[in-house]
Amino acid sequence: MIEKFEKIHSSGDFIELLKRSGNYPQQVLSGISNNKALEIPQGTTVLAFHYRDGIIVAGDRRATAGNSIMYDRCDKVIPIDDYSLMAIAGVPATAFEMARMLSHNFEYYRRSQLRAMSTEGKVRALSKLLKDNVAMALQGVGGVSPLFAIYDTQQEKAFLYFYDMLGAEFQILTHVATGSGSPMIKGILEHENLWGISSLGERSEEEATSLSIRLLQTAAQFDSATGQARPEDKLYPTIAKITKEGYQFIPDDEMATIYKSSMSRS
Amino acid sequence: MFEEPFRWMEAISTRHSYVREKLRKGQPVIGVPYNEGAVIIGFSPQPGKIFEIYDRIALGGLGHPADVERLRMTLLDMAHAEGFNRSSKDVTIERLLQFGLAPALKQNFEEIQRAPYLIQMLLAEINHEDGAEFFRVNYDGYWEKFKQGTVISGDKKVSERIQKKIDDTDFVSCTLNKSIQSALRIWEEGRKKPALEKESLKSTDDSDELDDEMEGHPTDLKEAFERWNLEVGILKKNTGRKCLYSTLSESEISALQSEVIR
Numbered sequence: 001m002i003e004k005f006e007k008i009h010s011s012g013d014f015i016e017l018l019k020r021s022g023n024y025p026q027q028v029l030s031g032i033s034n035n036k037a038l039e040i041p042q043g044t045t046v047l048a049f050h051y052r053d054g055i056i057v058a059g060d061r062r063a064t065a066g067n068s069i070m071y072d073r074c075d076k077v078i079p080i081d082d083y084s085l086m087a088i089a090g091v092p093a094t095a096f097e098m099a100r101m102l103s104h105n106f107e108y109y110r111r112s113q114l115r116a117m118s119t120e121g122k123v124r125a126l127s128k129l130l131k132d133n134v135a136m137a138l139q140g141v142g143g144v145s146p147l148f149a150i151y152d153t154q155q156e157k158a159f160l161y162f163y164d165m166l167g168a169e170f171q172i173l174t175h176v177a178t179g180s181g182s183p184m185i186k187g188i189l190e191h192e193n194l195w196g197i198s199s200l201g202e203r204s205e206e207e208a209t210s211l212s213i214r215l216l217q218t219a220a221q222f223d224s225a226t227g228q229a230r231p232e233d234k235l236y237p238t239i240a241k242i243t244k245e246g247y248q249f250i251p252d253d254e255m256a257t258i259y260k261s262s263m264s265r266s
Numbered sequence: 267m268f269e270e271p272f273r274w275m276e277a278i279s280t281r282h283s284y285v286r287e288k289l290r291k292g293q294p295v296i297g298v299p300y301n302e303g304a305v306i307i308g309f310s311p312q313p314g315k316i317f318e319i320y321d322r323i324a325l326g327g328l329g330h331p332a333d334v335e336r337l338r339m340t341l342l343d344m345a346h347a348e349g350f351n352r353s354s355k356d357v358t359i360e361r362l363l364q365f366g367l368a369p370a371l372k373q374n375f376e377e378i379q380r381a382p383y384l385i386q387m388l389l390a391e392i393n394h395e396d397g398a399e400f401f402r403v404n405y406d407g408y409w410e411k412f413k414q415g416t417v418i419s420g421d422k423k424v425s426e427r428i429q430k431k432i433d434d435t436d437f438v439s440c441t442l443n444k445s446i447q448s449a450l451r452i453w454e455e456g457r458k459k460p461a462l463e464k465e466s467l468k469s470t471d472d473s474d475e476l477d478d479e480m481e482g483h484p485t486d487l488k489e490a491f492e493r494w495n496l497e498v499g500i501l502k503k504n505t506g507r508k509c510l511y512s513t514l515s516e517s518e519i520s521a522l523q524s525e526v527i528r
Contacts, residue, residue: 014346021347082507108346111318
């Protein structure tokens with residue numbers, strides 16, 4: 001396997017390494033002319049908002065294809081490196097591949113260049129992957145619209161971005177949601193931020209987690225492609241926070257308690 | 267002329283001598299386990315001795331900086347391509363060496379028209395059963411595996427002395443701090459020639475040559491801390507993170523210095 005790596009390439013670009021070693025995924029499928037060819041699982045609700053200590057990122061667990069529920073334990077919030085998380089909406093195959101590529105990209109850069117990639121560099125890296133995927137998105141078989149949350153250790157500040165399928169990036173200062181269930185909860189998020197007990201940015205971790213659970217439960221009431229929690233099967237939404245300590249997922253045993261208290265009126 | 271077997275063997279022998287001579291001043295890098303993982307330490311005049319390779323793999327190198335960099339990048343490329351195409355669990359030092367680096371190093375060494383790599387490497391890994399493993403790789407592709415820890419050094423005698431002390435020390439039950447301190451003391455002791463060895467060297471030409479090379483180099487920890495950089499790479503298991511590698515910060519190294527030299 002060493003022959004492919006004989007020359008020194010010190011740019012720290014993992015994508016370039018994949019291309020050089022012939023491992024970069026194919027971006028255009030031949031023989032597919034429009035978006036009616038395949039049914040791809042893509043129903044989702046993922047959301048993220050700034051809270052007092054950083055950013056909370058949450059997602060339901062259901063993957064669907066048309067009217068069929070394909071899977072009920074899908075993890076849509078994915079750690080990329082110690083200080084960044086990606087929440088995926090869209091075609092899972094492409095989204096998971098992008099997350100893996102991005103993760104290796106950041107780690108490869110950090111290890112080869114002996115310093116972490118800048119926040120701007122990381123934000124753009126995801127944008128570039130989405131741009132490279134435009135052909136698949138336009139063919140209707142690979143569209144992904146992710147959220148990206150990152151804590152910048154130098155600026156000591158958390159940043160949140162939303163991307164469209166073509167790779168445009170939008171910095172979010174308050175809250176964002178994407179996926180088929182997102183229209184049901186965007187209004188609630190805005191309402192909570194403007195007229196709730198406090199603005200989202202002032203809420204504690206407990207309040208932010210509880211709100212995320214309620215929002216996903218609400219989305220699931222109205223969107224068949226968003227999965228509800230099933231405590232009897234120990235099936236809960238995925239919720240992670242990103243703070244100056246890096247990312248941290250809420251473990252299942254804690255989720256059971258938080259879920260129970262969130263479902264009661266208070 | 268190299269078509270004749272004897273000439274080829276002579277050329278290889280000369281190459282060995284040349285590389286060993288070039289590596290002679292290489293400062294020891296020590297890799298040992300501790301109760302929560304593995305640690306690699308090394309002093310050097312310039313930073314750039316210990317590196318992270320992959321989630322559970324660290325590298326310590328000595329030799330020509332350009333060669334260390336070249337092979338570090340090769341290991342990084344192989345590990346990341348493999349980890350992406352298959353799984354991070356498929357990235358192990360044994361695979362990287364056995365099917366990648368070792369054959370290439372051997373081939374390079376025996377192609378006598380090409381410049382040889384001036385390098386020795388120490389690799390440490392926390393395997394997927396959470397055990398620490400250490401590997402020593404020579405410039406000609408020869409590699410060995412150690413459970414207790416190991417050392418690389420340009421000076422073979424220093425290397426042997428340090429290896430013996432590593433084998434005699436129970437690092438696995440030590441805390442991180444204790445393991446680093448013990449490794450540093452072994453580093454210091456390894457540089458001191460035993461009286462018997464000094465006597466035997468006096469009667470050979472090697473004596474002056476070795477002394478000349480060691481001249482100007484720190485001989486104890488106090489001097490080493492003052493004049494050189496200490497690098498410490500740590501692989502800590504059970505962190506809940508996929509990347510196990512970390513380094514000691516400057517303030518942690520200062521605290522360590524005052525503890526060791528007290």
